[in-house]
Amino acid sequence: MHTETRLAQLHAADLHAQAERHRLAAAVKPPVELRTRLGWTLVEVGLRLASTPRPTPALV
Known part of the structure; x- marks a missing residue:
């Protein structure tokens, strides 16, 4: 058997x-309840990060 043929067979088996x-x-998916809670937690964290007031620079 040629080397290239054998390598192609091994590559195909690996794929x-x-x-x-x-x-x-x-x-295998996590339970819907866990996914829902995680999703809403991420939304809450995102909203907190987006609504954090930033100090305005003083005008000199």
Whole structure:
């Protein structure tokens, strides 16, 4: 068997294994309640950061 052919087979097998791992990881999702709480917590933190008053520079 040629070296290039064997390397192509190994590469294809590696890609198939990566695709299977990705498919399995995508199938496992956190509970909706946890995702919802995390989402609203991030919104709250973002609003706090956006609404923080900044000191205005003094006019000289």
